[in-house]
Amino acid sequence: MICRRQVVDIKEQMETFNKLNVRIVVIGNGTPNFIEGFRNDTGYSGDLFTDPSLKSYQLLNFKKSVKSLLGLKTMKSALHALSTGYMQKGIQGDALQQGGVVVVDSGGDPFYFYANTEAGDHAPLDEIIKACQ
Amino acid sequence: MKIEKKLIQELGQLNVLSQENNETPLASLWENQKTVLIFVRHFG
Numbered sequence: 001m002i003c004r005r006q007v008v009d010i011k012e013q014m015e016t017f018n019k020l021n022v023r024i025v026v027i028g029n030g031t032p033n034f035i036e037g038f039r040n041d042t043g044y045s046g047d048l049f050t051d052p053s054l055k056s057y058q059l060l061n062f063k064k065s066v067k068s069l070l071g072l073k074t075m076k077s078a079l080h081a082l083s084t085g086y087m088q089k090g091i092q093g094d095a096l097q098q099g100g101v102v103v104v105d106s107g108g109d110p111f112y113f114y115a116n117t118e119a120g121d122h123a124p125l126d127e128i129i130k131a132c133q
Numbered sequence: 134m135k136i137e138k139k140l141i142q143e144l145g146q147l148n149v150l151s152q153e154n155n156e157t158p159l160a161s162l163w164e165n166q167k168t169v170l171i172f173v174r175h176f177g
Contacts, residue, residue, distance in 0.1 A: 010171060023168040027149055035152040049149035049157060056147050056159065057172060059140065099172035104141055104163045111167070113136035119174065128169055 006122040007042045013125060014046065022132045023047065029054055029094055054097060062115050063098040103131040 007026055010017075017024050025047040028038060035048055051057065057064075101123040103112035112131035114123035145160025162168055 004173075006171065007173060010169075017169065021166055023162070023166050024171070025162050025168055026171045026173060028173050032150050032152050032154045047162070049151055049162075051147070051149045056144060056149065059144055059147065060136075060172070062172065097174055099174045101172070102136065102141070102144075102170040103167065104170070105167040106164055108141050108145060108160070108163070109138055110136045110141050113134045115134060116174070132167060132169065 004038075004042050007038075007044050009122075009125050010128075011042065011044050011046075013129065016129060017132060020129075020132045025049065027051055027056065029057060029097055054094060057097055057099070060100060060102065060113075060115065062100050063117065064094070064096050101128060103128065 010024060010026075014024065026044060026049075028034070028048070028050045029052055030038075030050055031052055032050055035050060039045060039048065054064075098116045098118070098121075100115040101112065102110065104110050112123075112128065114127070116122060142160075145158065145163075147159050148156040149159055151157055159170075162170070
């Protein structure tokens, strides 16, 4: 699934983040009972929360549209998501909601911000790591 | 892309839910160390 890929990538770099004393928190937008399934599918055992209200997504101005889901760049993966995720498993969260990444320090100062433009678009991992150094 | 500190402060006041359905203020997640928040599209 396209939205899980980034979490798997992050998981593989967990040691790097640990060495930098950086906490990784994944936030979804389905109901809490989907969290366990998400863990099983990604193998991610770290901090995981959800915001079914989407308030945090809206505040960060993450996109929400059919157009962003079906951008040409990711038409293939979006169609894959439609054929596998929605048809077989049902929608776990808001299918039209995009995500992104925020890096913030303990003083509340932002170090990095990335808003996904369409399905399959993610913050480059090297940029996230750089913001953590 | 840039984000203002003021927006981070507003973000910190919002709650997210844990797996056990407990409300958790976002600010409590980063109060002790630098933190990467990854907002995923959905759990699908």
